Amino acid sequence: MRYAETGFNLEVDLTRGNIEKVATDPRDTALYLGGLGTNAKILWDRVGPEVTPFSPENLLIFSAGLLCGTPATGCNRTILSTISPQTELMAFSMMGGFWAPELKYAGYDKVVLRGKSEKLVYLWIHNDTVEIRDASHLAGKGSVETAEMIRQELKQPKAQVAAIGLAGENRVYYASVEQGRSSASRGGIGAVMGDKRVKAIAVRGTKDINLAKPEEFITLCNDVLAYIKHREDNPIKGVMTILQGLGSPQEMKVHDEKWHTENFMWGNSRTRRKGFWNEEIEKAWTDTLEGSRTRLISCFNCPMKCGATISMPGVPTYMMKCFTKLTYTMAAYSDLDFGLRIAQKATEYGLDGFSTPQVMAFALELLEAGILKPDDFPGLPESNEDRFFYLLDMIVNREGIGDVLAKGTYWAAKEIGNGAEEYAHNTIKKHEQLPLKLSMLNPIYFLMYSVGEKINITQIEGQFPQAPFPKREHREKFCEDWIQVPHEKFKQYFIDWELRGENSIPYYPTVEMTCDIVEWQEMMHYIDDALGQCAGLSSFPLKPPYHIHNYPKFISAGAGIDMDEETLSDAAKRYRTLVRAVNIRRGMRREDDRPPENHWKKRFPELEEKLLDGYYQLKGWNKEGIPAKEALEKMGLGYVAEDFIQRGILTEDETADVQTETQTQ
């Protein structure tokens, strides 16, 4: 019997309309865990570098995490993997909600889509019955609307539906997949789904998920619940409000938006509005949120309330989570009321809340600069807010200039030319990032931004405080119950970290310390993404209930795989490297490992190179950021090394030369 996982994937060939239930190899689970890990393995094995995002050979994988469907609190994420149209690299966006556990209860760990359907279809998975159904009547429907319509026509109110909106159907490069109160937004996964002509996947399951050591597993769950209670009663002092507790940033709960509105950039990542937040705005925004938020809501089996139902007069009800609350508002220099209204439309269209507002602000900037002409915007409304609604429709319908803008700032700027590229200034690996411009380079963040292959800073940071606390005694106090550290040395790193003087940024934490910190934070996120655990109870907040010391026990007791801290760290490293390998094979190199040009005012080119060198060295990668043969073989990825050598990406006798060079210097 397989524990925690079902041991079966659904393989759907959309071109031929063929559906197969395929047993998976438990040895792959031991090596790559599940979720992101086994997704990466499938993409490596089956999607070569010649496969373009919109070719039938590209796969789109919907995967439940290894522990989804077990009683592990907050473990509910679906990990979607494919080749992204925007970055042309591996995309692995995640969504919470209710879909992944339902898939497990239906008896499957993954749904692997290949080929392309001729007409628009949806998939209906009901335990052992799986059908490809006509979706022509759903063409152009909103993602939330589609989910409701499918539930009604199937007479299955409990079915969970992941759907795309018009943006996905029209292959907008930053189209999302929406589900429950969640979405998989980054990397344009919705565009690939639309390209395959799949409008939705509905699933309903009523089967059991088994545990290897039941009593032990439930004890671990109870400990996690007790710790969540403890953290609720003991918020962390000295950090900003949204970082004090657990959960993914509690944006739906928080009214005080001083920090975000004054530190993040408005417009197309242009203006920092210091002193923006005042009493009048606070009152207006509080009233807006209070007046539209019906209820704080959760994902499957999680007590945190990170999302909200939003009902505004004259606007259909929808559900929102996290930072989309502010992205449209800030891009348009508007207010929260506008932000929540346009987000409803964007959710139905199925769009990434990070990229979309920036692309629209970018278009208006190009118009102002004379790079785009008034002719490009026929019938452009007067008011700023109306312009954003106008642009949203242009992009989603791919009308006129909207057709170009649908590719995101990087590709649109290239196509528009005439100096437009100067304006696409906030991308990493061709994808829009959080609009930040800070003063002094922070070595930890520099590295996380540069090497993060998830294309989103919030999905690699966490665990280690974002800044030093002003007083040593506060830092010492923080360390007293810091049980999550993998090694005691991290406490000392933090205690010695000062705001000013010798031990302050950018030269402290040192290169070595920075690499350690980044590796720890990254490892936790990668473990979460294989298990299907929400980062909000694990890798993202400070002092979370899940950490490197209890995770191995969860895996052993849940999945019945012998696991200790070392084997788990090795597994995370293995599939982290495999993600890198997929991207390296697609042409990614050191040059791509860099943050947006003007992300920090004060830069330190030499230090930045040392940070990259240090990180590569720690990983066993060569100076180009390519995992070296030795390191690959050591972690059981000899087949990657062979492939690299065959393709001339590595030479036969090549080692991780960073170390040698640093030593000789």
Place this chain on the structure above:
Amino acid sequence: MAGKTKEKKIVKTIKIDVDKCNGCRACEVICSAFHASPKYSSNNPARSRIRIIREPLRDIYVPVYAGEYTMAECAGRDKYTIDGKEYDECSFCRASCPSREEFKEPDSGLPLKCDMCEGEDEPLCVKWCLVDALTLEEREEEVEEQEEMEDLELGLESLADKFGIQTMMDTLARMSKDDKSK
């Protein structure tokens, strides 16, 4: 079945505060895990003795735990309007009845009933509901003592209703004979 006598007894009820429910369904997960055999060895919300009626877009979140099995469905089903939202009476019913799939074992169709997690300090759905939508209330009451039906008895009774007691006894006799011959 035991005779009925008046006795003082601690009556346990689960108080439900729908305003606090966040719709996460942790109650369904732990309920089905607790009642698995061996205990916690599996979980499956479809086997849970509590369920959440969940319609996020209409802001309906109502946890309901399983009550008595009933062999017949209701004659009429009233509609209720609460806070401007319309509810079907049937939605909130605790009974396992022929017209619904709720509170039935998905494999056998046998009825399920909440037993307040007998043997535990409190029902586990209450323990796992960190948002306090479910709380345990205990009060002392004079009640007519009646022996609690066990799961098996409950199941058998529903089978007797369906097939008739004689058919069932014949079948049982045949089954035990088959068993002996193995």
